[in-house]
Amino acid sequence: MKSAMKDTATVSVERYVKHPKYKKYMRLSKKFLVHDAGNTAKVGDKVTIKETRPISKRKHFVLVSVNSSDSNLEPTT
Numbered sequence: 001m002k003s004a005m006k007d008t009a010t011v012s013v014e015r016y017v018k019h020p021k022y023k024k025y026m027r028l029s030k031k032f033l034v035h036d037a038g039n040t041a042k043v044g045d046k047v048t049i050k051e052t053r054p055i056s057k058r059k060h061f062v063l064v065s066v067n068s069s070d071s072n073l074e075p076t077t
Contacts, residue, residue, distance in 0.1 A: 033059040
């Protein structure tokens with residue numbers, strides 16, 4: 001997740017796909033621009049997004065919730 005713009009976040013979605021010829025599983029990723037009203041999500045957060053009407057030329061998803069963040073966890077000793 002990246003939040004360099006106002007009310008917009010860039011979310012990378014990864015998925016595993018099996019190659020049709022070589023039968024090897026590959027990790028494919030795609031970036032989506034997401035409307036984040038109030039800039040609630042931070043870099044590295046796991047988020048849930050939902051498709052909506054076009055908000056701008058490339059932005060047609062909206063942020064539903066911020067699920068978790070690995071950066072907020074403190075190591076235990």
